[in-house]
Amino acid sequence: MTEKIGVYVCHCGTNIAGTVDVAEVRDWAEKRLKGRGVVVARDYKFMCSSLGQELIEKDIKENELTRVVVAACSPHLHEQTFRTACKRGGLNPYLCELVSIREQVSWVHTDQEAATDKAKAVLSGGVERVQHHEPLEPLRVPIHPATLVVGGGIAGIQTALEIADAGKHVYLVERDPSIGGHMAQFDKTFPTLDCSACILTPKMVSAGTHPNITLLTWSEVEKVDGYVGNFVVTIRKKARCVNTELCTGCGICQEKCPKKVIDEIYEAGLGYRKAVYTPFPQAVPKYPVIDKPNCTYFLKGTCKACEKFCPTSAIDFNQEDELITVEVGNIVLATGYDLFDPRRIPHYGYGRLANVFTSLEFERLTNAAGPTNGSIVLRDGKTTPKAVGIVHCVGSRDRNYNNYCSAICCMQSLKFAHLVKERTGATVYNFYIDMRTAAKAYDEFYQRVLEEGTLFVRGRVAEVTDAARLPSEEGKLIIQVEDTLAGKQRRIPVDMVILSAGLQPRFDAKATAKLFGISCSADSWFIEKHPKLDPVATMTEGVFIAGCCAGPKDIPNSVAQGAAAAARVLAHIDEGEIMLEPVRATVIAEKCSGCRICNNLCPFNAILFHEDRMVSEVNAALCQGCGTCVAACPAGAITGTGFSNEQILSQIEGLLMLNIANGRRPVEIAEAVMA
Amino acid sequence: MSAKPKFAMYWAASCGGCEIAVLNIHEKILDVDANFDVVFWPVAMDAKYKDVAAMPDDSITLTLFNGGIRNDENEEIAHLLRRKSKILVAFGSCACEGCIPGLANFSPVDEIIDTAFHTVTTDKGSEVRLQTRYPAREGEIRLPTLYPTLRTLDQVAKVDYYMPGCPPESHQIAAVIDLVIAALNGKATLPPAGSVIGVGGSTVCDDCPRARNVKTIKAFKRIQDVRLDPTLCLLEQGIPCNGPATRQGCGALCPKAGAQCIGCYGPAEGVLDYGARLISSFASVIDSNTPDEIERILDGIPDPAGQFYRFSLPGSLLRAGKSARAK
Ligand SMILES: Cc1cc2nc3c(=O)[nH]c(=O)nc-3n(C[C@H](O)[C@H](O)[C@H](O)COP(=O)(O)OP(=O)(O)OC[C@H]3O[C@@H](n4cnc5c(N)ncnc54)[C@H](O)[C@@H]3O)c2cc1C
Ligand code: SF4
Ligand code: SF4
Ligand code: SF4
Numbered sequence A: 001m002t003e004k005i006g007v008y009v010c011h012c013g014t015n016i017a018g019t020v021d022v023a024e025v026r027d028w029a030e031k032r033l034k035g036r037g038v039v040v041a042r043d044y045k046f047m048c049s050s051l052g053q054e055l056i057e058k059d060i061k062e063n064e065l066t067r068v069v070v071a072a073c074s075p076h077l078h079e080q081t082f083r084t085a086c087k088r089g090g091l092n093p094y095l096c097e098l099v100s101i102r103e104q105v106s107w108v109h110t111d112q113e114a115a116t117d118k119a120k121a122v123l124s125g126g127v128e129r130v131q132h133h134e135p136l137e138p139l140r141v142p143i144h145p146a147t148l149v150v151g152g153g154i155a156g157i158q159t160a161l162e163i164a165d166a167g168k169h170v171y172l173v174e175r176d177p178s179i180g181g182h183m184a185q186f187d188k189t190f191p192t193l194d195c196s197a198c199i200l201t202p203k204m205v206s207a208g209t210h211p212n213i214t215l216l217t218w219s220e221v222e223k224v225d226g227y228v229g230n231f232v233v234t235i236r237k238k239a240r241c242v243n244t245e246l247c248t249g250c251g252i253c254q255e256k257c258p259k260k261v262i263d264e265i266y267e268a269g270l271g272y273r274k275a276v277y278t279p280f281p282q283a284v285p286k287y288p289v290i291d292k293p294n295c296t297y298f299l300k301g302t303c304k305a306c307e308k309f310c311p312t313s314a315i316d317f318n319q320e321d322e323l324i325t326v327e328v329g330n331i332v333l334a335t336g337y338d339l340f341d342p343r344r345i346p347h348y349g350y351g352r353l354a355n356v357f358t359s360l361e362f363e364r365l366t367n368a369a370g371p372t373n374g375s376i377v378l379r380d381g382k383t384t385p386k387a388v389g390i391v392h393c394v395g396s397r398d399r400n401y402n403n404y405c406s407a408i409c410c411m412q413s414l415k416f417a418h419l420v421k422e423r424t425g426a427t428v429y430n431f432y433i434d435m436r437t438a439a440k441a442y443d444e445f446y447q448r449v450l451e452e453g454t455l456f457v458r459g460r461v462a463e464v465t466d467a468a469r470l471p472s473e474e475g476k477l478i479i480q481v482e483d484t485l486a487g488k489q490r491r492i493p494v495d496m497v498i499l500s501a502g503l504q505p506r507f508d509a510k511a512t513a514k515l516f517g518i519s520c521s522a523d524s525w526f527i528e529k530h531p532k533l534d535p536v537a538t539m540t541e542g543v544f545i546a547g548c549c550a551g552p553k554d555i556p557n558s559v560a561q562g563a564a565a566a567a568r569v570l571a572h573i574d575e576g577e578i579m580l581e582p583v584r585a586t587v588i589a590e591k592c593s594g595c596r597i598c599n600n601l602c603p604f605n606a607i608l609f610h611e612d613r614m615v616s617e618v619n620a621a622l623c624q625g626c627g628t629c630v631a632a633c634p635a636g637a638i639t640g641t642g643f644s645n646e647q648i649l650s651q652i653e654g655l656l657m658l659n660i661a662n663g664r665r666p667v668e669i670a671e672a673v674m675a
Numbered sequence B: 001m002s003a004k005p006k007f008a009m010y011w012a013a014s015c016g017g018c019e020i021a022v023l024n025i026h027e028k029i030l031d032v033d034a035n036f037d038v039v040f041w042p043v044a045m046d047a048k049y050k051d052v053a054a055m056p057d058d059s060i061t062l063t064l065f066n067g068g069i070r071n072d073e074n075e076e077i078a079h080l081l082r083r084k085s086k087i088l089v090a091f092g093s094c095a096c097e098g099c100i101p102g103l104a105n106f107s108p109v110d111e112i113i114d115t116a117f118h119t120v121t122t123d124k125g126s127e128v129r130l131q132t133r134y135p136a137r138e139g140e141i142r143l144p145t146l147y148p149t150l151r152t153l154d155q156v157a158k159v160d161y162y163m164p165g166c167p168p169e170s171h172q173i174a175a176v177i178d179l180v181i182a183a184l185n186g187k188a189t190l191p192p193a194g195s196v197i198g199v200g201g202s203t204v205c206d207d208c209p210r211a212r213n214v215k216t217i218k219a220f221k222r223i224q225d226v227r228l229d230p231t232l233c234l235l236e237q238g239i240p241c242n243g244p245a246t247r248q249g250c251g252a253l254c255p256k257a258g259a260q261c262i263g264c265y266g267p268a269e270g271v272l273d274y275g276a277r278l279i280s281s282f283a284s285v286i287d288s289n290t291p292d293e294i295e296r297i298l299d300g301i302p303d304p305a306g307q308f309y310r311f312s313l314p315g316s317l318l319r320a321g322k323s324a325r326a327k
């Protein structure tokens, strides 16, 4: 053994020591692993404490350690801690190995003796593995100071403004004609009931006029190359057919356009827009777009009314999509959510029963700028409802649809109850499973709505029907529900039903994730680097997430995440360069046959193929060391730093105690491994 | 006694193709004769085991050993030749990895014998039975005893070099012989012990002229069922070609002739288990995320053992099927 290894066994208070005989493991390592290079073995209450770390530093200096093995918690938690300790002690940080005897041993076993034996085996594996470690240097890459923000909802706007206000440039890409996102559709926002437009529009205007923000609406990201610090992003600016240099936003074209189109997005299908349109009067930017598939000119070759009447000749039918490339150092995704489609629950009648509305439809109904100028009426456009039923959890917390809680629907349903009461005086029923009002001033709002006289029925609605059984049900929508507090089935006739549909990942979330090289959960929400400790970063360096694209949340949380993502980006920019983990895959060119099996596999698009030499190569800055390609390469031409065959196999030998077996092979499988 | 270095070749459990491949080096065989004294080669010349036993240890310079270790005779000669040889080469896929005879490791010995004596080509209902001992007039005749499984040469004796292929290609054999001769004359150095020789550094694809794209597989097909594009990578056309995982050396003979590589040259350098590696590669490029469809695509490989372990079962991490191992 040429290496001098220090072994440190952590008690983690009683977390480990409660199940594993830590002193015994230490003694054993000192005696039995001596022949394997272990020159000092210690145990300590909390290895991660500064005193614990100092032990390592001191030993490195005094005992001239060349390798360090810490038996403690999961590398997820403290690998960095102990690497840094090694570095302070003067040892290359990558010559340290952290083996988990907490998550993988003490927390999952109760038998002390067996757990202690297992801890020894795990430690022995680490001692074998660490011998094959190599000193590594982190990769340094410079950070381009510009940032790309994708999605111009409240989260994206907040991110863009924070970064721009700090003096850095932002490209804000929005696929719709205007920024604003869902919040632009609302009239009032819970729990304060302030007017959504009043708090949103100023921010939209700032984003639209900020000297540090390049606003790219009616645009989508088409391609992302490069890596943290140096992304090269290709953006498709869809043809607006309006020359924004000339357009003054007077709106005459929209007025004159003869073609009415149902507005499925902004008006949630309740109202009309024209073929040339801005989704709403306060749109940012103010320039309209021509919806080519619906425009009479594009369909039939005649019309051009907009062109005729435009006072500045801004209409340009010949405009084409434009591809622009921008260089950015960081990317923030804030692509938001889609509403759950309640048609998927046929027994709730949406789409079949006229007076069943979705929550977004209702938002438009209540909106003073909406299709009914804010009056809450039935589908006929005139009748005011006398009784309204609001159904919570539509498509949420339901194993047939989405298991998760959509987080905002309870509060949004309470908001609706208040608005209906306030504007119509109707009787309001809220059908809920559990009332979830856990945020600042939320439960107080619930109390207020209770006091206003809204009726609450606890139970999941079974059915919404128009099939009357009693004369009093005639002409009504009947809500069939088991009232779990009263313990009985109820049929409640109402005039209007509002379905508080849940939030869903964007229909194209998976494709977006792939484009930007991040991962999605099984539901398709973007996955954060750590759900508690790193909620806006992703596993891909330089790509951040904010707002509802990472999971359902309200506006305050979306804004907080937008600001948090901005802070992370600004920190990167301020550092000027970023250090990347050197745990990377490499292709050994001589062994690569150019079979191209690996080419499509990398989740981070790190593999490129050289047609001329017929070999593949891994871009070290893009590679995150996930190992996918290493496992796939049939030629064994790809190796992963930190996970070489030698490292893995010797670790297995160590686990099986073959390292101290003196030629005896204690376990049957050992035979196979040795072959 | 001539002063020329001595050469031996032996066959254990094998088909004889390796011997033919050696003879197939044409006039180069004269170089062998000119440079070596052939002392033992049962296929080519008469020789007795006892003659070999009588030779001094380490007296044979080069022994090419082909065939796997299936019975006690194979093992005895493997040990004997090891003792007598300076350089022992595991020659051909059987000696290196077990090869086709090694597929019998999926069955216990009695089943193998049953099959051999009761197939359509043997007389139905005949009472013919394998007997390992027969009392002849001249005395008892004994047949070698079959072991429960076939082993590779290096599982019973230390091997100096490995030369894969079923059989090794003649031009590779010629090159190796040239090298050994050059080394004997001090004009070249032999590769480090344990090396795989007579091969290239990459895999079969490297020599395959077929055009390649990013790979995605929607279905595995059998070669007889489809009309193939003669210029495009077979794997991309759904033919399970083992080329990507198979060590370079043959010059991509099969894919050049329009048939998929079946893997006779064994795993690439550093690969521990050929089949496992290939399975993980194929699995990586299956283009589906739905379990049912994946299942259907995998059904396109009707004989996974033959596909992935045709040549390498005894030398793999698996070594043998459970039933054979249990004996
Ligand atoms: C009916 C209803 C009422 C609500 N009421 C309230 C309330 O009163 N108070 C409250 O706090 N919360 C409320 N919420 C929740 C609120 O809507 C969200 O918290 C908030 O809108 C999330 O903002 P966001 O920016 O993350 O997403 P979004 O608002 O969805 O914005 C995302 C933006 O990204 C754009 N985009 C998407 N994909 C791409 C792409 N690939 N490229 C470019 N652009 C893209 C979209 O066009 C959109 O503009 C309500 C939700 C609903 C459904
Ligand atoms: S040309 Fe198209 S956008 Fe212009 S007025 Fe006619 S229908 Fe409307
Ligand atoms: S899978 Fe391996 S051999 Fe094939 S192209 Fe990629 S690196 Fe080369
Ligand atoms: S290990 Fe391979 S697949 Fe994984 S990130 Fe690196 S290059 Fe991509």
Ligand code: SF4
Residues within 6 Å of the ligand: A595, B204, B205, B206, B208, B209, B210, B212, B232, B233, B234, B235, B236, B241, B242, B243, B244, B252, B255, B260, B261
């Ligand atoms: S046909 Fe076979 S050998 Fe040729 S490139 Fe394709 S996989 Fe490789």
